[in-house]
Amino acid sequence: MRIAFVVGIFPLLSETFVLNQITGLIDRGHEVDIYALRHPPSNRKMHPHVEKYNLLRRTYYVPVIPENFFWRQLKGFALLLANFHKAPLICLRSLNFFKYGREAISLKILYNAIPTLEKKPYDIVHCQFACYALEVLTLHEIGALQGKLVTSFRGWDISRYVKQYGDRVYDQLLATGDLFLPVCDFFRSWLIKRGYDGRKIVTHRSGIDCSKFYFTPRYLPYDGSIQIVTVGRLVEKKGIEYSIEAVAKLSKIYQKIHYYIIGDGELKEYFQQRIQDLGVSHIVKLLGRKNQQEIIEILNSSHIFVASSVTAKDGNQEGIPNTLKEAMAMGLPVVATEHSGIPELIEDGISGFLVSERDAGAIADKLQYLVEHPETWLEIAIAARRSIEDQYEIQKLNDELVEIYQKVLTKKLVTYLPSHTSNYKAA
Numbered sequence: 001m002r003i004a005f006v007v008g009i010f011p012l013l014s015e016t017f018v019l020n021q022i023t024g025l026i027d028r029g030h031e032v033d034i035y036a037l038r039h040p041p042s043n044r045k046m047h048p049h050v051e052k053y054n055l056l057r058r059t060y061y062v063p064v065i066p067e068n069f070f071w072r073q074l075k076g077f078a079l080l081l082a083n084f085h086k087a088p089l090i091c092l093r094s095l096n097f098f099k100y101g102r103e104a105i106s107l108k109i110l111y112n113a114i115p116t117l118e119k120k121p122y123d124i125v126h127c128q129f130a131c132y133a134l135e136v137l138t139l140h141e142i143g144a145l146q147g148k149l150v151t152s153f154r155g156w157d158i159s160r161y162v163k164q165y166g167d168r169v170y171d172q173l174l175a176t177g178d179l180f181l182p183v184c185d186f187f188r189s190w191l192i193k194r195g196y197d198g199r200k201i202v203t204h205r206s207g208i209d210c211s212k213f214y215f216t217p218r219y220l221p222y223d224g225s226i227q228i229v230t231v232g233r234l235v236e237k238k239g240i241e242y243s244i245e246a247v248a249k250l251s252k253i254y255q256k257i258h259y260y261i262i263g264d265g266e267l268k269e270y271f272q273q274r275i276q277d278l279g280v281s282h283i284v285k286l287l288g289r290k291n292q293q294e295i296i297e298i299l300n301s302s303h304i305f306v307a308s309s310v311t312a313k314d315g316n317q318e319g320i321p322n323t324l325k326e327a328m329a330m331g332l333p334v335v336a337t338e339h340s341g342i343p344e345l346i347e348d349g350i351s352g353f354l355v356s357e358r359d360a361g362a363i364a365d366k367l368q369y370l371v372e373h374p375e376t377w378l379e380i381a382i383a384a385r386r387s388i389e390d391q392y393e394i395q396k397l398n399d400e401l402v403e404i405y406q407k408v409l410t411k412k413l414v415t416y417l418p419s420h421t422s423n424y425k426a427a
Helices: 016-027 048-052 069-086 088-094 108-116 130-141 160-165 171-176 185-193 240-251 268-277 292-300 322-329 360-372 374-391 394-409
Strands: 002-009 031-038 059-061 124-128 148-153 179-182 226-231 257-262 284-288 304-307 334-337 353-355 414-416 424-426
Touching (some): 016 031, 016 394, 088 108, 124 394, 130 171, 148 394, 226 240, 226 292, 226 322, 240 257, 240 268, 240 360, 268 284, 292 322, 322 374, 334 360, 360 374
Parallel strands (some): 257 284, 334 353
Antiparallel strands (some): 414 424
């Protein structure tokens, strides 16, 4: 199959779930092109697979759109002159001011169409995050990007974006797209409750490569010191503020702990100040952004993982964090919040612990329990690893994705099966 992936920024270290699907499809012999709406910053770290699979050669970028209207029009005119011969009809359709209004006047459609000119039709056009699919709808309509339209709902696109633009923002997309793949049942239920056709909405989970995350039993060190870790961007929806407060509470009872936070983001300075105000600078460390191998090394030396996700004030939510799956696969007992699809991953008290959002005291209580009962770590970790292998192994999920694509191409139905393993079945 010829498959086009439409993404926001590529490559993006925090979106390994997209990379896992791309490389999995390539490994299965499919041709994959990547269309990125924005360029990544030049100083960003890249996942090793970007180079291994030579993915930048497969990536086509939308030209940078100047904010200044005059320069945008001037650059747009130059692009039109340079590319008009490639696809005259598409270029003219992109400028249909009467039909597309502001989107055409601003030249956004023209800029978005430039990377697609002279490209053959695809079998599948897979939009990662539904908000990007809204832009692809127009490209599809003008003939610039052709193929069956598949859209993944992953988190902020079905939470923050919807809160900003309203519950009906995806009406046209849901009416005209071919298939929709929310990453958890929680998101699927949200779509169904708003009246969208459940026959076109199938939960397809985001997976990890379990072979790269070796299971290691955790035991209490001889000196009694315990290392707690969190991996996530320093943004509100990760709820890291509450895990910092929880560790600060725990440190008053149990002093031989260290808490490492891997990630970077807009709240870095706030967290640094919060750590200082709580008097735990000697215990809590912000380690900054790390690549996957560096993260694995830190997880290998840790004992407990915390994922204190919350619904942000702007409505932003997680799906199910891949970093949480990775920690569980590696044998770390986890404490997480009852947020979005996370309860679909963790069976409370069996494969980890769940607490309410924004409850630092509850997080501290579960951490204290784990610290004081290291004999429970192995049993919890084994149950967690088994759950990840059953539900979130990337090889199984990529096989499932290929089968889903094939059914969309042959116009065969898919059937929703309400379960916590997979809800996809060929009709």
